[in-house]
Amino acid sequence: MTKVTMTVNGRAVSGEVEGRTLLSAFLREGLGLTGTHVGCDTSQCGACVVHVDGKAVKSCTVFASDVDGASVATIEGMANPDGTLGRVQQAFQDHHGLQCGFCTPGMVMSAAALLAENPKPSEADVRHYLEGNICRCTGYHNIVKAVLAASGQDVSGMAAE
Amino acid sequence: MYAFDFEKPKTVAEAAAALAREDAMPLGGGQTLIPSLKQHLAAPSALVSLTGIAEMRGVCTGDDGALCVGGATPHAAVAADAAGKYPALAALAGNIGDPAVRNRGTIGGSLANNDPAADYPAAVLGSGATIVTNNRAIAADDFFEGLFTTALEPGEIIVEVRFPVPERAAYAKFQQPASRFALTGVFVAKTADGVRVAVTGASEDGVFRWAEAEEALSENFSADAIAGLSVSAEGMVGDLHGTPAYRANLVKVMTQRAVRSA
Ligand SMILES: Cc1cc2nc3c(=O)[nH]c(=O)nc-3n(C[C@H](O)[C@H](O)[C@H](O)COP(=O)(O)OP(=O)(O)OC[C@H]3O[C@@H](n4cnc5c(N)ncnc54)[C@H](O)[C@@H]3O)c2cc1C
Ligand code: FES
Numbered sequence A: 001m002t003k004v005t006m007t008v009n010g011r012a013v014s015g016e017v018e019g020r021t022l023l024s025a026f027l028r029e030g031l032g033l034t035g036t037h038v039g040c041d042t043s044q045c046g047a048c049v050v051h052v053d054g055k056a057v058k059s060c061t062v063f064a065s066d067v068d069g070a071s072v073a074t075i076e077g078m079a080n081p082d083g084t085l086g087r088v089q090q091a092f093q094d095h096h097g098l099q100c101g102f103c104t105p106g107m108v109m110s111a112a113a114l115l116a117e118n119p120k121p122s123e124a125d126v127r128h129y130l131e132g133n134i135c136r137c138t139g140y141h142n143i144v145k146a147v148l149a150a151s152g153q154d155v156s157g158m159a160a161e
Numbered sequence B: 001m002y003a004f005d006f007e008k009p010k011t012v013a014e015a016a017a018a019l020a021r022e023d024a025m026p027l028g029g030g031q032t033l034i035p036s037l038k039q040h041l042a043a044p045s046a047l048v049s050l051t052g053i054a055e056m057r058g059v060c061t062g063d064d065g066a067l068c069v070g071g072a073t074p075h076a077a078v079a080a081d082a083a084g085k086y087p088a089l090a091a092l093a094g095n096i097g098d099p100a101v102r103n104r105g106t107i108g109g110s111l112a113n114n115d116p117a118a119d120y121p122a123a124v125l126g127s128g129a130t131i132v133t134n135n136r137a138i139a140a141d142d143f144f145e146g147l148f149t150t151a152l153e154p155g156e157i158i159v160e161v162r163f164p165v166p167e168r169a170a171y172a173k174f175q176q177p178a179s180r181f182a183l184t185g186v187f188v189a190k191t192a193d194g195v196r197v198a199v200t201g202a203s204e205d206g207v208f209r210w211a212e213a214e215e216a217l218s219e220n221f222s223a224d225a226i227a228g229l230s231v232s233a234e235g236m237v238g239d240l241h242g243t244p245a246y247r248a249n250l251v252k253v254m255t256q257r258a259v260r261s262a
């Protein structure tokens, strides 16, 4: 076991991990941050996406030891300081961007990474960027709409399919 | 996953020393290796992460004008930082997998793995690039040895890849939409010495050069120049996504698309 230290959602944390401990396991089991979901555990679905030093990564496919010292952001860090939903989260609620909600943490983290890179994406940009996030409920249309709305663009003309 | 020791050296020399241990393996971005460790397809004694080695990360221009990409450079960094100097390579890197895969996966890991449907092998073979390891420099033509097999020795590290920048080049990928790997992808590069055409995703032996097309395109760099050629279906991959004949046809179609967009 070795000790890792990182900043998670602005808070300094540390814990003992094995070499094989995945970042997803460290977050969920080590820190109790179970908002990061593990869907496939095979790098395919994107439910486990978090930000490491500002970049979207699949936390089921990164070792905790490899991001020792990094700054990590998870879905728990997306709310506003007063506890209300953050901009992207609120847009998902407003536009029914979730059904069962299992994929939502990864969708929100990927969407936030996209908007940081590209503040006014087109619909095609959003669909391309979310290629690695799979929604088992297949609610893609409203997910895309929510991301566009979160970017401040008018989505009133988009059908609610 | 079986247990292993984890090491994260700061220099290539330290990494090479750590890899001298029996059954130690390099870890790039882990986008291929971690899923295979989960499936118990590998049981290393130690993983030596290369992501903390500053000299192996980033894109630069060599004295000879070649584009040098550090072996531990993630795909997203190549997509962003090679765009000015070698747009065809940057575009290829920017279309590997999805954003999260591109933020972790590295060029060295992709080449060492030599997946028969991976994108980078086409760029490396098509450009006639050189793979620089901690021991030697290997020409692309000598590097790829068939399915998941390369000229690398156990523990040898891809430190850098040097791409001579062609006059014109393009990569055309017919994507398998679920995996996002290439069902067939063709990289075409035109230099003063002639044209190189490298094909990934199609052959059972992995990436290969299409010699007939190279010859025809060296004479006349246009899609029409290869209109009369055909590729044999023998040795092509056949699976639920496409028959060998379908892939053989795709080789020509994608070569023509690459030439048109170069
Ligand atoms: C969902 C998904 C989609 C993908 N889509 C594509 C795609 O469209 N096209 C494509 O080409 N690839 C695709 N990939 C694969 C991806 O590009 C991987 O990142 C890449 O193949 C391996 O790189 P890595 O750095 O992650 O290597 P790792 O997984 O860390 O390592 C792979 C192998 O290379 C060895 N290795 C790693 N670095 C070095 C080095 N510098 N020197 C020597 N040996 C080394 C390791 O020991 C291991 O054997 C996809 C992967 C996923 C998970
Ligand atoms: S749980 Fe990580 S990609 Fe599916």
Ligand code: FES
Binding pocket: A097, A098, A099, A100, A101, A102, A103, A104, A134, A135, A136, A137, A138, A139
């Ligand atoms: S809302 Fe159910 S998986 Fe996406």
